[in-house]
Amino acid sequence: MTTALVTGTTAxxxxAFARRLARDRHDLVLVARDGDALRRQAAELHDRHGIEATxxxxxxxxxxxxxAVERRLADPERPVGLLVNNAGFALRGKFLDAPVADELRMLRVHCEAVLRLTTAAAGTMRRRGRGAVINVASVAAFVPRGTYGASKAWVVQFTEGAARDLAGSGVRLMALCPGFVRTEFHERAGLSTDDIPGWMWLDADRVVDAALRDLGRGRSLSIPDARYKTLIGASKLVPRAALGGVSARAGRRYGPKRAGRPSGDAPERPNDSDPL
Known part of the structure; x- marks a missing residue:
């Protein structure tokens, strides 16, 4: 039985990753900021599936x-076979609407944490000759979307490059690029979804199922829906400014301004859907 560590796991x-991995009989390390929510989640997954959830x-x-997470991933006595770097958040509004401090915090969560945790996990996995890392990015990586899109583009480029470097080592790396996923992400980030067509919404459990299938097939990039694969293919033909307009409508502000906050804890915003 493999142990999986998932960040931003409480929503x-x-x-969805935690539920599916527990159902598949993986023990879990659940990472987020809200200790009470984590303990409730761990108890529920243990009671329902009989797995160990710490x-x-x-x-x-x-x-x-x-x-703290690096230390857990690097522990040779308690090996982690799968890391899911999922924690993240969004900011409302356009460039200069959000404080620079919030933009830098986003880069730390989306880029620095992903780099450091992937490094800690992959090093231990390479010594064991097996293991996998899923870094959750976004289709926003392929369209102009400020710091959010830029950070997700970094995740994709980093993951695909590292996957090539580790080819043949037994360690698999994959960037997951979902589109709009039906969760509480947009509401918590204060993002209006009124202009998002119904066909663009994805189900979280199906996204996870597709991601794990693609990981099993050895892919380094997963875009988990034919509609979004077509959209990303079209992005090579459509002017980037036009796609940026769709993205900007998804990021329209409403209500009093709030900064995004990381790590998947209620009432904060996990990286569970993407404002393109």
Whole structure:
């Protein structure tokens, strides 16, 4: 039985990954900021599926939080066979609407934490000759979308490059690029979804199923729906400014301004769907 570590696990895609992996009889290390929510989740998954679910409270916007998860991933006595880097958040509005401090916090969660946790996990996995990492990115990686899209583009490029470097080692890396997923992500981030067509919405459990299938097939990039594969293919032909317009409508603000907050804890915003 493999142990899987999932970040941003208490809601959205992170919770969907935890449910599916528990159903598949993986023991779990659940990582987020809200200790009470994590303990409830761990108890529910243990009672329902009979797996061991341990809790690691960590804020991946802080060096201390990243270090805590690094230590767990690097522990040779308790090997982690699958890492899912899912934690993340969105900011409302256009460039200059959000404080630079919030933009930097996003880069730490989306980029620095992903780099450091992938490094910690992959190093241990390579020594064992097996293991896998899923880094949750977004279709926003392929369209102009400010710091959010840029950080997700970094995740894709980093993951695909690292996957090539580790080819033949027994360690698989894959970037997952979902589109709009029906979770609480947009509401918690204060993003209106009124202009998003119904056909663009995906189910979180189906996204996870597709991701794990693609991982099993050895893919380094997963776009888990034919509609979005077509959209990304069209992005090579359609002017990027036009796609950026769709993205901007998805990020329209409403209500009093709030900054996004990381790690998948209620009432905060996990990386569980993507504002293109």
């Amino acid at each position: 959205g895609l992170g919770a 809790v690691l409270v960590a804020d991946l916007a802080t060096d201390e939080g990243i270090e």
